[in-house]
Amino acid sequence: MRNLGPALLLAFTFSTTALQSQANEFSIADDLKNLRSVPTAKRPAATAKLAADIRALRPGPKKVRYADDLAQLATEGDPGKDLLQSVTDTLSLALTESPVTSKNDQPPMPYLDVAKFIRYEQVTTDLKSPLLDKATQILMANDADIEKVDFTLKDLQGKKVTLSQLRGKIVLVNFWATWCPPCRDEMPDLDGIYTQFQSQGLVVLSISDESMFTIGSYFHPNPYVTPINYHPPILLDTGGKVAKQFHVDSIPKTFVFDREGKLVAQSIDMRTRRQFLDMLGMAGLHP
Helix, strand or coil: CCCCCHHHHHHHHHHHHHHHHHHHHHHHHHHHHHHHHCCHHHHHHHHHHHHHHHHCCCCCHHHHHHHHHHHHHHCCCCCCHHHHHHHHHHHHHHHHHCCCCCECCECCHHHHHHHHHHHHHCCCCCCCCHHHHHHHHHHHHHHHHHHHCCCEEEECCCCEEEHHHHCCCEEEEEECCCCCHHHHHHHHHHHHHHHHHHHHCEEEEEEECCCHHHHHHHHCCCCCCCCCCCCCCEEECHHHHHHHHCCCCCCCEEEEECCCCCEEEECCCCCCHHHHHHHHHCCCCCC
């Protein structure tokens, strides 16, 4: 068999590497698409593998996109700080290799996601970028806005609830919707925490921009199905006005205010019972 010449060998090697890279990209895209369906116990390992696979990709826009997609999925539940650090490192590496250009002087989403991880998940980054600095400033300004928010909304029985009138209590504000699986997943933990700590001054307000009919149908589906038992008041935010005041860009989203009305904690995504208790601990509520 005739040996390949140097030029042909180089072309063959490049072609093989490109095909392998493309295959890896397809595999990563498929794994990202299916990550939510991975059993809870196996999801951290699947997330860690995805982070490693993404880091191994060639620099470029796809690597940034995959790393950012993983970041937005990794915050559902309680993966642990080490895993969140790995996901943050993966996105930071992708942005260092292939910075994303800003539009209208606003930081693109990947920089905002890194800033959220740093500010709300207490991880670190080596990424140096004016766009990351800008994203951090935006989050700080948003938090200052949220601390000034007051609202009055009606619950499913028509009773008005005003946030400022709850001073002296610890208030957990949770934005959710019936169509949101992570929202539904965290509701049993919210219900249990509310039931356990209501006597200690805990108030849980579950806010949705859906109609009373949609929410009512979710909790009482039909006469042949057992109604969903959820005790915290459901508040109707028609038009999502209050969600906008809280700068809610995805759900579920949770905010905790202490007895003086100071914003002390917030989540990026779905939380577990342990995570909710950690957030409430920052407001001075302890089991």
